Amino acid sequence: MILPPWLNPVWQRLNETRLRERLPHALLFSGTAGTGKQMIAEQLAHALLCAAPDAAGHACGKCSACSWLLAGTHPDLLVLQPEEAGKSIKIDDVRALCNSLVMTSHAGRYKVAIIHPAEALNINAANSLLKTLEEPTERTVIMLLSARPGRLPATVRSRCQQVPFPVPTQSLACEWLTAQGVDPGVALRCLQLAGGGPLAALEVARSDREQRLAQSLRQLQQVFEGTLDPLKVASEWMADQEQTGLLGWQNWLxxxxxxxxxxxxxxxxxxxxxxxxxxxxxxxxxxxSLADRVANALNSLGSGLNRQLILEDLLISWAGQAKRDSMRRIARSR
Ligand SMILES: [Zn+2]
Known part of the structure:
Protein backbone atom coordinates (compact mmCIF):
# COMPACT_ATOMS: atom_id res chain seq x y z
CA MET A 1 0.00 0.00 0.00
CA ILE A 2 1.39 3.41 -0.94
CA LEU A 3 0.82 5.86 1.87
CA PRO A 4 -0.18 9.45 1.10
CA PRO A 5 2.92 11.65 1.53
CA TRP A 6 1.84 13.37 4.77
CA LEU A 7 1.60 10.00 6.51
CA ASN A 8 5.19 8.94 5.84
CA PRO A 9 6.73 10.65 8.89
CA VAL A 10 3.97 9.27 11.15
CA TRP A 11 4.54 5.77 9.81
CA GLN A 12 8.33 5.97 10.00
CA ARG A 13 8.23 6.90 13.68
CA LEU A 14 5.77 4.12 14.51
CA ASN A 15 7.68 1.54 12.51
CA GLU A 16 10.98 2.43 14.15
CA THR A 17 9.35 1.99 17.53
CA ARG A 18 7.97 -1.34 16.37
CA LEU A 19 11.40 -2.49 15.17
CA ARG A 20 12.90 -1.62 18.55
CA GLU A 21 10.02 -3.53 20.20
CA ARG A 22 9.14 -0.39 22.11
CA LEU A 23 5.54 0.01 21.00
CA PRO A 24 3.29 1.09 23.87
CA HIS A 25 0.33 -1.19 24.63
CA ALA A 26 -2.18 1.55 24.04
CA LEU A 27 -1.97 4.14 21.27
CA LEU A 28 -4.39 6.99 20.68
CA PHE A 29 -4.35 8.10 17.04
CA SER A 30 -5.80 11.59 17.05
CA GLY A 31 -6.46 13.93 14.17
CA THR A 32 -9.09 15.41 11.87
CA ALA A 33 -11.32 12.89 10.07
CA GLY A 34 -9.77 11.76 6.83
CA THR A 35 -6.12 12.30 7.72
CA GLY A 36 -5.33 8.56 7.55
CA LYS A 37 -5.63 7.19 11.10
CA GLN A 38 -7.35 4.03 9.91
CA MET A 39 -4.84 3.47 7.12
CA ILE A 40 -1.92 3.63 9.55
CA ALA A 41 -3.74 1.49 12.14
CA GLU A 42 -4.30 -1.23 9.55
CA GLN A 43 -0.75 -1.02 8.27
CA LEU A 44 0.61 -1.32 11.82
CA ALA A 45 -1.72 -4.23 12.57
CA HIS A 46 -0.49 -6.00 9.45
CA ALA A 47 3.16 -5.35 10.35
CA LEU A 48 2.59 -6.79 13.83
CA LEU A 49 0.72 -9.87 12.64
CA CYS A 50 2.61 -10.78 9.44
CA ALA A 51 5.24 -13.49 9.91
CA ALA A 52 7.86 -11.68 7.83
CA PRO A 53 7.35 -7.93 7.41
CA ASP A 54 10.20 -6.03 5.75
CA ALA A 55 12.26 -3.34 7.49
CA ALA A 56 9.92 -0.62 6.21
CA GLY A 57 7.09 -2.41 7.99
CA HIS A 58 5.33 -3.75 4.92
CA ALA A 59 3.62 -7.11 5.41
CA CYS A 60 4.94 -9.88 3.14
CA GLY A 61 1.57 -10.63 1.55
CA LYS A 62 2.44 -14.33 1.31
CA CYS A 63 2.33 -15.86 4.80
CA SER A 64 -0.82 -17.41 6.24
CA ALA A 65 -1.32 -14.41 8.55
CA CYS A 66 -1.31 -12.15 5.49
CA SER A 67 -3.90 -14.28 3.71
CA TRP A 68 -6.15 -14.17 6.82
CA LEU A 69 -5.67 -10.41 6.98
CA LEU A 70 -6.55 -10.08 3.32
CA ALA A 71 -9.70 -12.14 3.86
CA GLY A 72 -10.51 -10.14 6.99
CA THR A 73 -10.52 -13.28 9.15
CA HIS A 74 -7.34 -12.99 11.23
CA PRO A 75 -8.33 -14.15 14.72
CA ASP A 76 -5.74 -11.91 16.42
CA LEU A 77 -7.01 -8.68 14.86
CA LEU A 78 -10.04 -7.39 16.71
CA VAL A 79 -11.90 -4.38 15.39
CA LEU A 80 -14.43 -2.60 17.55
CA GLN A 81 -16.76 -0.05 16.00
CA PRO A 82 -20.38 1.02 16.39
CA GLU A 83 -22.97 -1.17 14.69
CA GLU A 84 -24.04 1.86 12.68
CA ALA A 85 -22.20 5.11 12.00
CA GLY A 86 -23.03 7.67 14.64
CA LYS A 87 -24.14 5.11 17.24
CA SER A 88 -22.18 4.31 20.38
CA ILE A 89 -20.01 1.27 20.99
CA LYS A 90 -21.74 -1.11 23.37
CA ILE A 91 -20.31 -2.05 26.75
CA ASP A 92 -20.90 -5.75 26.02
CA ASP A 93 -18.74 -5.48 22.92
CA VAL A 94 -15.95 -3.84 24.95
CA ARG A 95 -16.15 -6.64 27.53
CA ALA A 96 -15.98 -9.26 24.79
CA LEU A 97 -12.96 -7.49 23.32
CA CYS A 98 -11.20 -7.38 26.71
CA ASN A 99 -11.91 -11.09 27.22
CA SER A 100 -10.42 -12.07 23.90
CA LEU A 101 -7.39 -9.84 24.46
CA VAL A 102 -6.38 -11.84 27.56
CA MET A 103 -6.29 -15.08 25.57
CA THR A 104 -3.01 -16.06 23.94
CA SER A 105 -2.59 -15.13 20.32
CA HIS A 106 -3.75 -17.76 17.83
CA ALA A 107 -0.83 -17.26 15.50
CA GLY A 108 1.80 -16.87 18.23
CA ARG A 109 2.51 -13.23 17.46
CA TYR A 110 0.63 -10.15 18.64
CA LYS A 111 -2.97 -9.50 19.57
CA VAL A 112 -4.12 -6.25 18.02
CA ALA A 113 -7.29 -4.27 18.68
CA ILE A 114 -8.54 -1.24 16.76
CA ILE A 115 -11.29 0.86 18.33
CA HIS A 116 -12.79 3.28 15.85
CA PRO A 117 -14.04 5.92 16.46
CA ALA A 118 -12.97 5.86 20.10
CA GLU A 119 -15.26 8.76 21.00
CA ALA A 120 -18.16 6.37 20.30
CA LEU A 121 -17.28 4.66 23.60
CA ASN A 122 -19.83 5.91 26.12
CA ILE A 123 -18.67 6.46 29.68
CA ASN A 124 -19.51 2.92 30.85
CA ALA A 125 -17.92 1.31 27.83
CA ALA A 126 -14.81 3.47 28.33
CA ASN A 127 -14.61 2.52 32.01
CA SER A 128 -14.78 -1.18 31.22
CA LEU A 129 -11.74 -0.72 28.98
CA LEU A 130 -9.58 0.94 31.63
CA LYS A 131 -8.23 -2.20 33.27
CA THR A 132 -7.15 -3.65 29.92
CA LEU A 133 -5.48 -0.36 28.98
CA GLU A 134 -3.68 -0.34 32.30
CA GLU A 135 -2.58 -3.96 32.58
CA PRO A 136 -2.64 -5.47 29.11
CA THR A 137 -1.28 -8.94 28.49
CA GLU A 138 2.10 -9.31 26.79
CA ARG A 139 2.34 -8.50 23.08
CA THR A 140 -0.97 -6.71 22.92
CA VAL A 141 -1.42 -3.46 21.04
CA ILE A 142 -4.65 -1.49 21.34
CA MET A 143 -5.17 1.40 18.92
CA LEU A 144 -7.86 3.94 19.64
CA LEU A 145 -8.73 6.20 16.70
CA SER A 146 -10.36 9.54 17.31
CA ALA A 147 -11.06 12.73 15.40
CA ARG A 148 -12.21 14.31 18.68
CA PRO A 149 -9.98 12.97 21.45
CA GLY A 150 -11.21 15.74 23.75
CA ARG A 151 -14.48 13.84 23.97
CA LEU A 152 -12.77 10.80 25.47
CA PRO A 153 -12.64 10.46 29.26
CA ALA A 154 -9.32 11.76 30.64
CA THR A 155 -8.84 8.36 32.31
CA VAL A 156 -8.70 6.73 28.88
CA ARG A 157 -6.52 9.45 27.32
CA SER A 158 -3.97 9.31 30.10
CA ARG A 159 -3.47 5.57 29.63
CA CYS A 160 -2.64 5.89 25.94
CA GLN A 161 0.30 7.31 24.09
CA GLN A 162 -1.02 9.94 21.70
CA VAL A 163 0.00 9.84 18.06
CA PRO A 164 -1.08 13.08 16.38
CA PHE A 165 -2.09 12.98 12.72
CA PRO A 166 -1.36 16.30 11.04
CA VAL A 167 -3.67 17.90 8.49
CA PRO A 168 -1.54 18.34 5.35
CA THR A 169 -1.18 21.79 3.84
CA GLN A 170 -3.87 22.83 1.42
CA SER A 171 -1.55 22.58 -1.58
CA LEU A 172 -0.28 19.11 -0.64
CA ALA A 173 -3.83 17.89 -0.02
CA CYS A 174 -5.08 19.27 -3.36
CA GLU A 175 -2.10 17.83 -5.20
CA TRP A 176 -2.81 14.40 -3.69
CA LEU A 177 -6.55 14.62 -4.47
CA THR A 178 -5.79 15.57 -8.07
CA ALA A 179 -3.44 12.58 -8.33
CA GLN A 180 -6.37 10.40 -7.19
CA GLY A 181 -8.37 11.65 -10.16
CA VAL A 182 -10.34 14.43 -8.50
CA ASP A 183 -10.92 17.42 -10.77
CA PRO A 184 -8.57 20.21 -9.59
CA GLY A 185 -11.50 22.63 -9.66
CA VAL A 186 -13.47 20.44 -7.25
CA ALA A 187 -10.64 19.33 -4.95
CA LEU A 188 -10.56 22.46 -2.82
CA ARG A 189 -14.29 22.52 -2.38
CA CYS A 190 -14.41 18.86 -1.30
CA LEU A 191 -11.57 19.49 1.10
CA GLN A 192 -13.50 22.28 2.74
CA LEU A 193 -16.76 20.36 2.84
CA ALA A 194 -14.98 17.42 4.44
CA GLY A 195 -13.33 19.54 7.12
CA GLY A 196 -9.75 19.42 5.81
CA GLY A 197 -8.99 15.68 5.82
CA PRO A 198 -7.92 14.64 2.28
CA LEU A 199 -9.20 11.04 2.58
CA ALA A 200 -12.58 12.33 3.72
CA ALA A 201 -12.48 14.84 0.85
CA LEU A 202 -11.84 12.00 -1.59
CA GLU A 203 -14.90 10.19 -0.27
CA VAL A 204 -16.95 13.35 -0.70
CA ALA A 205 -15.66 13.74 -4.26
CA ARG A 206 -16.51 10.15 -5.15
CA SER A 207 -20.06 10.22 -3.80
CA ASP A 208 -23.06 12.46 -4.22
CA ARG A 209 -22.25 13.94 -0.83
CA GLU A 210 -20.59 17.01 -2.29
CA GLN A 211 -23.94 18.31 -3.53
CA ARG A 212 -25.77 17.33 -0.35
CA LEU A 213 -23.16 18.82 1.98
CA ALA A 214 -23.07 22.06 0.03
CA GLN A 215 -26.87 22.19 0.12
CA SER A 216 -26.89 21.69 3.93
CA LEU A 217 -24.44 24.51 4.42
CA ARG A 218 -26.51 26.81 2.21
CA GLN A 219 -29.54 25.93 4.35
CA LEU A 220 -27.64 26.74 7.52
CA GLN A 221 -26.65 30.06 6.07
CA GLN A 222 -30.26 30.85 5.19
CA VAL A 223 -31.55 29.77 8.60
CA PHE A 224 -28.91 32.01 10.15
CA GLU A 225 -30.02 34.93 7.99
CA GLY A 226 -33.65 34.29 8.84
CA THR A 227 -34.72 33.53 5.27
CA LEU A 228 -35.42 29.82 5.79
CA ASP A 229 -37.64 28.10 8.35
CA PRO A 230 -35.51 26.01 10.75
CA LEU A 231 -38.36 23.51 11.18
CA LYS A 232 -38.45 22.89 7.45
CA VAL A 233 -34.71 22.15 7.46
CA ALA A 234 -35.08 19.88 10.50
CA SER A 235 -37.70 17.74 8.81
CA GLU A 236 -35.60 17.52 5.65
CA TRP A 237 -32.52 16.47 7.64
CA MET A 238 -34.62 13.91 9.49
CA ALA A 239 -34.99 11.93 6.29
CA ASP A 240 -31.22 11.67 5.81
CA GLN A 241 -29.89 8.57 7.57
CA GLU A 242 -26.30 9.61 6.91
CA GLN A 243 -26.74 12.81 8.90
CA THR A 244 -25.01 14.82 6.20
CA GLY A 245 -26.34 18.11 7.54
CA LEU A 246 -25.16 17.63 11.10
CA LEU A 247 -21.78 16.25 10.05
CA GLY A 248 -21.25 19.16 7.67
CA TRP A 249 -22.34 21.59 10.36
CA GLN A 250 -19.87 20.08 12.80
CA ASN A 251 -16.99 20.50 10.32
CA TRP A 252 -18.13 24.00 9.54
CA LEU A 253 -18.24 25.08 13.19
CA SER A 289 -21.01 25.54 22.83
CA LEU A 290 -22.83 25.04 19.54
CA ALA A 291 -20.13 22.65 18.28
CA ASP A 292 -20.57 20.74 21.51
CA ARG A 293 -24.32 20.56 21.08
CA VAL A 294 -24.00 19.37 17.48
CA ALA A 295 -21.54 16.67 18.59
CA ASN A 296 -23.92 15.60 21.36
CA ALA A 297 -26.78 15.53 18.89
CA LEU A 298 -24.76 13.28 16.58
CA ASN A 299 -24.12 10.90 19.49
CA SER A 300 -27.61 10.89 20.91
CA LEU A 301 -29.36 10.62 17.55
CA GLY A 302 -28.06 7.09 17.38
CA SER A 303 -29.35 6.17 20.79
CA GLY A 304 -33.00 6.53 19.85
CA LEU A 305 -33.78 9.87 21.51
CA ASN A 306 -36.25 11.98 19.69
CA ARG A 307 -34.24 13.00 16.64
CA GLN A 308 -36.70 15.52 15.33
CA LEU A 309 -36.87 17.44 18.60
CA ILE A 310 -33.10 17.58 18.90
CA LEU A 311 -32.70 18.82 15.33
CA GLU A 312 -35.45 21.40 15.69
CA ASP A 313 -34.04 22.65 18.94
CA LEU A 314 -30.56 23.08 17.47
CA LEU A 315 -31.71 24.77 14.28
CA ILE A 316 -34.07 27.12 16.14
CA SER A 317 -31.28 28.27 18.42
CA TRP A 318 -29.06 28.73 15.35
CA ALA A 319 -31.75 30.96 13.82
CA GLY A 320 -32.06 32.84 17.13
CA GLN A 321 -28.32 33.30 17.19
CA ALA A 322 -28.34 35.60 14.18
CA LYS A 323 -31.14 37.67 15.71
CA ARG A 324 -29.30 38.06 18.99
CA ASP A 325 -26.18 39.10 17.14
CA SER A 326 -27.91 41.77 15.10
CA MET A 327 -29.58 43.10 18.28
CA ARG A 328 -26.17 43.26 19.89
CA ARG A 329 -24.75 45.12 16.90
CA ILE A 330 -27.63 47.60 16.99
CA ALA A 331 -27.15 48.11 20.72
CA ARG A 332 -23.43 48.64 20.21
CA SER A 333 -23.94 51.16 17.41
CA ARG A 334 -26.18 53.33 19.56
ZN1 LIG B 1 2.95 -11.89 5.81
Whole structure:
Protein backbone atom coordinates (compact mmCIF):
# COMPACT_ATOMS: atom_id res chain seq x y z
CA MET A 1 0.00 0.00 0.00
CA ILE A 2 1.39 3.41 -0.94
CA LEU A 3 0.82 5.86 1.87
CA PRO A 4 -0.18 9.45 1.10
CA PRO A 5 2.92 11.65 1.53
CA TRP A 6 1.84 13.37 4.77
CA LEU A 7 1.60 10.00 6.51
CA ASN A 8 5.19 8.94 5.84
CA PRO A 9 6.73 10.65 8.89
CA VAL A 10 3.97 9.27 11.15
CA TRP A 11 4.54 5.77 9.81
CA GLN A 12 8.33 5.97 10.00
CA ARG A 13 8.23 6.90 13.68
CA LEU A 14 5.77 4.12 14.51
CA ASN A 15 7.68 1.54 12.51
CA GLU A 16 10.98 2.43 14.15
CA THR A 17 9.35 1.99 17.53
CA ARG A 18 7.97 -1.34 16.37
CA LEU A 19 11.40 -2.49 15.17
CA ARG A 20 12.90 -1.62 18.55
CA GLU A 21 10.02 -3.53 20.20
CA ARG A 22 9.14 -0.39 22.11
CA LEU A 23 5.54 0.01 21.00
CA PRO A 24 3.29 1.09 23.87
CA HIS A 25 0.33 -1.19 24.63
CA ALA A 26 -2.18 1.55 24.04
CA LEU A 27 -1.97 4.14 21.27
CA LEU A 28 -4.39 6.99 20.68
CA PHE A 29 -4.35 8.10 17.04
CA SER A 30 -5.80 11.59 17.05
CA GLY A 31 -6.46 13.93 14.17
CA THR A 32 -9.09 15.41 11.87
CA ALA A 33 -11.32 12.89 10.07
CA GLY A 34 -9.77 11.76 6.83
CA THR A 35 -6.12 12.30 7.72
CA GLY A 36 -5.33 8.56 7.55
CA LYS A 37 -5.63 7.19 11.10
CA GLN A 38 -7.35 4.03 9.91
CA MET A 39 -4.84 3.47 7.12
CA ILE A 40 -1.92 3.63 9.55
CA ALA A 41 -3.74 1.49 12.14
CA GLU A 42 -4.30 -1.23 9.55
CA GLN A 43 -0.75 -1.02 8.27
CA LEU A 44 0.61 -1.32 11.82
CA ALA A 45 -1.72 -4.23 12.57
CA HIS A 46 -0.49 -6.00 9.45
CA ALA A 47 3.16 -5.35 10.35
CA LEU A 48 2.59 -6.79 13.83
CA LEU A 49 0.72 -9.87 12.64
CA CYS A 50 2.61 -10.78 9.44
CA ALA A 51 5.24 -13.49 9.91
CA ALA A 52 7.86 -11.68 7.83
CA PRO A 53 7.35 -7.93 7.41
CA ASP A 54 10.20 -6.03 5.75
CA ALA A 55 12.26 -3.34 7.49
CA ALA A 56 9.92 -0.62 6.21
CA GLY A 57 7.09 -2.41 7.99
CA HIS A 58 5.33 -3.75 4.92
CA ALA A 59 3.62 -7.11 5.41
CA CYS A 60 4.94 -9.88 3.14
CA GLY A 61 1.57 -10.63 1.55
CA LYS A 62 2.44 -14.33 1.31
CA CYS A 63 2.33 -15.86 4.80
CA SER A 64 -0.82 -17.41 6.24
CA ALA A 65 -1.32 -14.41 8.55
CA CYS A 66 -1.31 -12.15 5.49
CA SER A 67 -3.90 -14.28 3.71
CA TRP A 68 -6.15 -14.17 6.82
CA LEU A 69 -5.67 -10.41 6.98
CA LEU A 70 -6.55 -10.08 3.32
CA ALA A 71 -9.70 -12.14 3.86
CA GLY A 72 -10.51 -10.14 6.99
CA THR A 73 -10.52 -13.28 9.15
CA HIS A 74 -7.34 -12.99 11.23
CA PRO A 75 -8.33 -14.15 14.72
CA ASP A 76 -5.74 -11.91 16.42
CA LEU A 77 -7.01 -8.68 14.86
CA LEU A 78 -10.04 -7.39 16.71
CA VAL A 79 -11.90 -4.38 15.39
CA LEU A 80 -14.43 -2.60 17.55
CA GLN A 81 -16.76 -0.05 16.00
CA PRO A 82 -20.38 1.02 16.39
CA GLU A 83 -22.97 -1.17 14.69
CA GLU A 84 -24.04 1.86 12.68
CA ALA A 85 -22.20 5.11 12.00
CA GLY A 86 -23.03 7.67 14.64
CA LYS A 87 -24.14 5.11 17.24
CA SER A 88 -22.18 4.31 20.38
CA ILE A 89 -20.01 1.27 20.99
CA LYS A 90 -21.74 -1.11 23.37
CA ILE A 91 -20.31 -2.05 26.75
CA ASP A 92 -20.90 -5.75 26.02
CA ASP A 93 -18.74 -5.48 22.92
CA VAL A 94 -15.95 -3.84 24.95
CA ARG A 95 -16.15 -6.64 27.53
CA ALA A 96 -15.98 -9.26 24.79
CA LEU A 97 -12.96 -7.49 23.32
CA CYS A 98 -11.20 -7.38 26.71
CA ASN A 99 -11.91 -11.09 27.22
CA SER A 100 -10.42 -12.07 23.90
CA LEU A 101 -7.39 -9.84 24.46
CA VAL A 102 -6.38 -11.84 27.56
CA MET A 103 -6.29 -15.08 25.57
CA THR A 104 -3.01 -16.06 23.94
CA SER A 105 -2.59 -15.13 20.32
CA HIS A 106 -3.75 -17.76 17.83
CA ALA A 107 -0.83 -17.26 15.50
CA GLY A 108 1.80 -16.87 18.23
CA ARG A 109 2.51 -13.23 17.46
CA TYR A 110 0.63 -10.15 18.64
CA LYS A 111 -2.97 -9.50 19.57
CA VAL A 112 -4.12 -6.25 18.02
CA ALA A 113 -7.29 -4.27 18.68
CA ILE A 114 -8.54 -1.24 16.76
CA ILE A 115 -11.29 0.86 18.33
CA HIS A 116 -12.79 3.28 15.85
CA PRO A 117 -14.04 5.92 16.46
CA ALA A 118 -12.97 5.86 20.10
CA GLU A 119 -15.26 8.76 21.00
CA ALA A 120 -18.16 6.37 20.30
CA LEU A 121 -17.28 4.66 23.60
CA ASN A 122 -19.83 5.91 26.12
CA ILE A 123 -18.67 6.46 29.68
CA ASN A 124 -19.51 2.92 30.85
CA ALA A 125 -17.92 1.31 27.83
CA ALA A 126 -14.81 3.47 28.33
CA ASN A 127 -14.61 2.52 32.01
CA SER A 128 -14.78 -1.18 31.22
CA LEU A 129 -11.74 -0.72 28.98
CA LEU A 130 -9.58 0.94 31.63
CA LYS A 131 -8.23 -2.20 33.27
CA THR A 132 -7.15 -3.65 29.92
CA LEU A 133 -5.48 -0.36 28.98
CA GLU A 134 -3.68 -0.34 32.30
CA GLU A 135 -2.58 -3.96 32.58
CA PRO A 136 -2.64 -5.47 29.11
CA THR A 137 -1.28 -8.94 28.49
CA GLU A 138 2.10 -9.31 26.79
CA ARG A 139 2.34 -8.50 23.08
CA THR A 140 -0.97 -6.71 22.92
CA VAL A 141 -1.42 -3.46 21.04
CA ILE A 142 -4.65 -1.49 21.34
CA MET A 143 -5.17 1.40 18.92
CA LEU A 144 -7.86 3.94 19.64
CA LEU A 145 -8.73 6.20 16.70
CA SER A 146 -10.36 9.54 17.31
CA ALA A 147 -11.06 12.73 15.40
CA ARG A 148 -12.21 14.31 18.68
CA PRO A 149 -9.98 12.97 21.45
CA GLY A 150 -11.21 15.74 23.75
CA ARG A 151 -14.48 13.84 23.97
CA LEU A 152 -12.77 10.80 25.47
CA PRO A 153 -12.64 10.46 29.26
CA ALA A 154 -9.32 11.76 30.64
CA THR A 155 -8.84 8.36 32.31
CA VAL A 156 -8.70 6.73 28.88
CA ARG A 157 -6.52 9.45 27.32
CA SER A 158 -3.97 9.31 30.10
CA ARG A 159 -3.47 5.57 29.63
CA CYS A 160 -2.64 5.89 25.94
CA GLN A 161 0.30 7.31 24.09
CA GLN A 162 -1.02 9.94 21.70
CA VAL A 163 0.00 9.84 18.06
CA PRO A 164 -1.08 13.08 16.38
CA PHE A 165 -2.09 12.98 12.72
CA PRO A 166 -1.36 16.30 11.04
CA VAL A 167 -3.67 17.90 8.49
CA PRO A 168 -1.54 18.34 5.35
CA THR A 169 -1.18 21.79 3.84
CA GLN A 170 -3.87 22.83 1.42
CA SER A 171 -1.55 22.58 -1.58
CA LEU A 172 -0.28 19.11 -0.64
CA ALA A 173 -3.83 17.89 -0.02
CA CYS A 174 -5.08 19.27 -3.36
CA GLU A 175 -2.10 17.83 -5.20
CA TRP A 176 -2.81 14.40 -3.69
CA LEU A 177 -6.55 14.62 -4.47
CA THR A 178 -5.79 15.57 -8.07
CA ALA A 179 -3.44 12.58 -8.33
CA GLN A 180 -6.37 10.40 -7.19
CA GLY A 181 -8.37 11.65 -10.16
CA VAL A 182 -10.34 14.43 -8.50
CA ASP A 183 -10.92 17.42 -10.77
CA PRO A 184 -8.57 20.21 -9.59
CA GLY A 185 -11.50 22.63 -9.66
CA VAL A 186 -13.47 20.44 -7.25
CA ALA A 187 -10.64 19.33 -4.95
CA LEU A 188 -10.56 22.46 -2.82
CA ARG A 189 -14.29 22.52 -2.38
CA CYS A 190 -14.41 18.86 -1.30
CA LEU A 191 -11.57 19.49 1.10
CA GLN A 192 -13.50 22.28 2.74
CA LEU A 193 -16.76 20.36 2.84
CA ALA A 194 -14.98 17.42 4.44
CA GLY A 195 -13.33 19.54 7.12
CA GLY A 196 -9.75 19.42 5.81
CA GLY A 197 -8.99 15.68 5.82
CA PRO A 198 -7.92 14.64 2.28
CA LEU A 199 -9.20 11.04 2.58
CA ALA A 200 -12.58 12.33 3.72
CA ALA A 201 -12.48 14.84 0.85
CA LEU A 202 -11.84 12.00 -1.59
CA GLU A 203 -14.90 10.19 -0.27
CA VAL A 204 -16.95 13.35 -0.70
CA ALA A 205 -15.66 13.74 -4.26
CA ARG A 206 -16.51 10.15 -5.15
CA SER A 207 -20.06 10.22 -3.80
CA ASP A 208 -23.06 12.46 -4.22
CA ARG A 209 -22.25 13.94 -0.83
CA GLU A 210 -20.59 17.01 -2.29
CA GLN A 211 -23.94 18.31 -3.53
CA ARG A 212 -25.77 17.33 -0.35
CA LEU A 213 -23.16 18.82 1.98
CA ALA A 214 -23.07 22.06 0.03
CA GLN A 215 -26.87 22.19 0.12
CA SER A 216 -26.89 21.69 3.93
CA LEU A 217 -24.44 24.51 4.42
CA ARG A 218 -26.51 26.81 2.21
CA GLN A 219 -29.54 25.93 4.35
CA LEU A 220 -27.64 26.74 7.52
CA GLN A 221 -26.65 30.06 6.07
CA GLN A 222 -30.26 30.85 5.19
CA VAL A 223 -31.55 29.77 8.60
CA PHE A 224 -28.91 32.01 10.15
CA GLU A 225 -30.02 34.93 7.99
CA GLY A 226 -33.65 34.29 8.84
CA THR A 227 -34.72 33.53 5.27
CA LEU A 228 -35.42 29.82 5.79
CA ASP A 229 -37.64 28.10 8.35
CA PRO A 230 -35.51 26.01 10.75
CA LEU A 231 -38.36 23.51 11.18
CA LYS A 232 -38.45 22.89 7.45
CA VAL A 233 -34.71 22.15 7.46
CA ALA A 234 -35.08 19.88 10.50
CA SER A 235 -37.70 17.74 8.81
CA GLU A 236 -35.60 17.52 5.65
CA TRP A 237 -32.52 16.47 7.64
CA MET A 238 -34.62 13.91 9.49
CA ALA A 239 -34.99 11.93 6.29
CA ASP A 240 -31.22 11.67 5.81
CA GLN A 241 -29.89 8.57 7.57
CA GLU A 242 -26.30 9.61 6.91
CA GLN A 243 -26.74 12.81 8.90
CA THR A 244 -25.01 14.82 6.20
CA GLY A 245 -26.34 18.11 7.54
CA LEU A 246 -25.16 17.63 11.10
CA LEU A 247 -21.78 16.25 10.05
CA GLY A 248 -21.25 19.16 7.67
CA TRP A 249 -22.34 21.59 10.36
CA GLN A 250 -19.87 20.08 12.80
CA ASN A 251 -16.99 20.50 10.32
CA TRP A 252 -18.13 24.00 9.54
CA LEU A 253 -18.24 25.08 13.19
CA UNK A 254 -14.85 23.54 13.93
CA UNK A 255 -13.41 25.36 10.95
CA UNK A 256 -15.02 28.63 12.12
CA UNK A 257 -13.46 28.17 15.57
CA UNK A 258 -10.02 27.49 14.08
CA UNK A 259 -10.39 30.52 11.81
CA UNK A 260 -11.36 32.73 14.72
CA UNK A 261 -8.42 31.57 16.81
CA UNK A 262 -5.84 31.65 13.99
CA UNK A 263 -7.19 34.86 12.41
CA UNK A 264 -7.34 33.35 8.93
CA UNK A 265 -9.08 30.38 7.28
CA UNK A 266 -7.17 27.11 7.00
CA UNK A 267 -8.67 26.46 3.60
CA UNK A 268 -9.27 29.32 1.18
CA UNK A 269 -12.05 28.47 -1.23
CA UNK A 270 -15.01 30.24 -2.80
CA UNK A 271 -17.09 28.87 0.11
CA UNK A 272 -14.96 30.68 2.68
CA UNK A 273 -17.09 33.79 2.20
CA UNK A 274 -20.11 31.93 3.61
CA UNK A 275 -18.20 31.00 6.70
CA UNK A 276 -16.67 34.44 7.07
CA UNK A 277 -20.01 35.94 8.05
CA UNK A 278 -20.33 33.41 10.87
CA UNK A 279 -16.76 33.99 11.97
CA UNK A 280 -17.27 37.74 12.05
CA UNK A 281 -20.61 37.77 13.82
CA UNK A 282 -20.80 34.83 16.21
CA UNK A 283 -18.96 34.89 19.51
CA UNK A 284 -16.23 32.26 19.98
CA UNK A 285 -17.75 30.86 23.18
CA UNK A 286 -21.05 30.39 21.40
CA UNK A 287 -19.34 28.60 18.54
CA UNK A 288 -17.74 26.23 21.04
CA SER A 289 -21.01 25.54 22.83
CA LEU A 290 -22.83 25.04 19.54
CA ALA A 291 -20.13 22.65 18.28
CA ASP A 292 -20.57 20.74 21.51
CA ARG A 293 -24.32 20.56 21.08
CA VAL A 294 -24.00 19.37 17.48
CA ALA A 295 -21.54 16.67 18.59
CA ASN A 296 -23.92 15.60 21.36
CA ALA A 297 -26.78 15.53 18.89
CA LEU A 298 -24.76 13.28 16.58
CA ASN A 299 -24.12 10.90 19.49
CA SER A 300 -27.61 10.89 20.91
CA LEU A 301 -29.36 10.62 17.55
CA GLY A 302 -28.06 7.09 17.38
CA SER A 303 -29.35 6.17 20.79
CA GLY A 304 -33.00 6.53 19.85
CA LEU A 305 -33.78 9.87 21.51
CA ASN A 306 -36.25 11.98 19.69
CA ARG A 307 -34.24 13.00 16.64
CA GLN A 308 -36.70 15.52 15.33
CA LEU A 309 -36.87 17.44 18.60
CA ILE A 310 -33.10 17.58 18.90
CA LEU A 311 -32.70 18.82 15.33
CA GLU A 312 -35.45 21.40 15.69
CA ASP A 313 -34.04 22.65 18.94
CA LEU A 314 -30.56 23.08 17.47
CA LEU A 315 -31.71 24.77 14.28
CA ILE A 316 -34.07 27.12 16.14
CA SER A 317 -31.28 28.27 18.42
CA TRP A 318 -29.06 28.73 15.35
CA ALA A 319 -31.75 30.96 13.82
CA GLY A 320 -32.06 32.84 17.13
CA GLN A 321 -28.32 33.30 17.19
CA ALA A 322 -28.34 35.60 14.18
CA LYS A 323 -31.14 37.67 15.71
CA ARG A 324 -29.30 38.06 18.99
CA ASP A 325 -26.18 39.10 17.14
CA SER A 326 -27.91 41.77 15.10
CA MET A 327 -29.58 43.10 18.28
CA ARG A 328 -26.17 43.26 19.89
CA ARG A 329 -24.75 45.12 16.90
CA ILE A 330 -27.63 47.60 16.99
CA ALA A 331 -27.15 48.11 20.72
CA ARG A 332 -23.43 48.64 20.21
CA SER A 333 -23.94 51.16 17.41
CA ARG A 334 -26.18 53.33 19.56
ZN1 LIG B 1 2.95 -11.89 5.81
Missing amino acids: EEAIRWKIAGSPRIESPDSAQLQQIVETVDCRLLF
